[in-house]
Amino acid sequence: MTNNLLDEKYWTTRYLNYSTAWDAGEVTLPIKQYLDQLINKEIKILVPGAGNGHEVIYAFENGFKNTHILDISLLPLGLFEKACPEFPKEQIHHQDFFEHTGQYDLILEQTFFCSLPPTIREEYVKKMKELLKPSGKLVGVLFGVDFKKEGPPFGGELEEYRQLFSNEFEIVKLETCYNSIPPRMGTELFFSLRKNQ
Template sequence: MDTSAIFSSTDRQKLLTKFQHLPADAQKHGKGWSELWQENVTPWDRNAPSPALVDTLQSKSAVLGTSTDKETGARKRVLVPGCGKGYDVLLFASHGYDSFGLDIAPEAVERANKLAQEPEVAEKYPCGSDNTRGQAKVFLGNFFADDFFEHTGGKGEFDVIYDYTFLCALPPAMRPQWAKRMSELLGPNGHLVCLEFPLGKEPKTGGPPHGVTEPLFEQLLKRPGEEVQYDEEGYVVDSQHGETAPHGLVRVDRWKAERTHEAGAGKDHVSIWTHA
């Protein structure tokens, strides 16, 4: 499937022109996302969590473990960067996690907090098997800075981090920063869950969303912070040289999503990573 076909031609053009000439700077790109929210140009907003994440939380407890620490009984902490209106934040909370959503666009945060107050939330996001609900909090902040720690109890370490339409929204020059930051924020026994999207989109068509591949995730997370090499078509070169760095992440599971949003149907994969 051509994922660009899910967006209207007008929305695709607005996304392209909004970001194509911006430098690889989080704040400048944040302004672009804020303007799109103001203009109600949000083709990425599906009004619900991805079914692939719903299925992951229901079927991958053997990998992710429980939502509470077995020794202390404390709720595990989840970070969802680029959370938009916070559907995934609410879903994690319904499974018993203390869930924190982060977005750089004030308009997205405002809408997320409004959504969280709607009376239908408990019905739309029923509690999981243990019948407990964690806190769900969405706040304004820059993923690449530490200021948002004030909203997470002063802690910058998380048991689960979830990435969906976040890496693909970043300019390729910022990808090594993304990997380094993921490694820094993920707790020693934590898990990074990546819903890999959009797979199958040619990188040369630009973005956002920028096309991603399985080797891209592997190379970025193997040696966080280091540059990866691309061929002339924009695909990452699958280099086998170099061992996983001490602060690198290794993949513990990957599968094709049986259910997902229409934009990634038939192609989306979910991968789970942990510290080497």
Template sequence: MKKNSLDKASWENRYTNSQIGWNIGYPSTPIKAYIDQLEDRTIKILIPGAGNSYEAEYLWNKGYENVYVLDFAKQPLENLKHRVKIFPEDQLLNCDFFDLNNQFDLILEQTFFCALSPNLRKRYVEKMHQLLKPNGKLVGLFFDFELTKSGPPFGGNVSEYTSLFEESFKIKTIEKSINSIKERQGKELFFIFESP
């Protein structure tokens, strides 16, 4: 069964051909602000569909050594390893997110959910619930624009996201992002969902 409308080879080709419009070249401002208020540097963190992983690099440089980076494509993981030479190989996960079997205290979401075919959203919620430890948090950004058939990125809105996640998570926050990068201002929602 095909798990994504874009297979592994398609994602690899996007990196090879520099078709990576989501890549901003530095940590996303809302995610960076969230990281900056964290205190426990021992927590186990996952960044799925991490791309070039500037957030992982930022976390690592701040002393968070229990960071796992997952991507379907190998090239972005190699790009992170090139920038952070001591990043542990066993924390670079080149696999399908839906095949991952582990648990985390915090999962950071940015440009992964919106890259998945919308018909995988319920599965995404189930998998995130499975991957989080009790009281673990799923934190990040969703796009706030009409869900269309064209994509990625695929959009949505507060009520759609709330109804999708509320059965499996405590919705702590879901609101307009006030510190998005210029290109995404007014188009992002910042959220914090907690695993029961």
């Protein structure tokens, strides 16, 4: 994968230039409300492409101690460590997502999918399935609009996503997100997918 969107230097430069419009500055409401209704705090969670890790901090501070953060750039991970110093070092992964190994009960999607070139979306789906335990879930938000300009972020449409995911996952939910943050209201889709056996 030679695309510069999969290159650490590209993303580190975005952080250094404060070109980080994907960062809401706090856990986003769809992920927060999803985590709030989960009863089992023992599950193993991965948040890939997590950047500053607001969702990771929220999960960890609310009892999900087996949460893992992954990002290709070391810079935001360093900021994350300062913001959450008690977070276990072995659960911080400075790595290309496509090279990561592990087995998770839940993977949270928050602006990672939209950062990837659309040409590798099928690889994303296969890798997500590989990283999930049997009946594991991939849950989060996707942009449900075409941005009409070169990304990232890259958008898409609901039916496109339905076709993309349906071969490898049972689609539990895929619908317009009612609790997006104000700047993204009407542009996001909430989804919950369960790994096919």
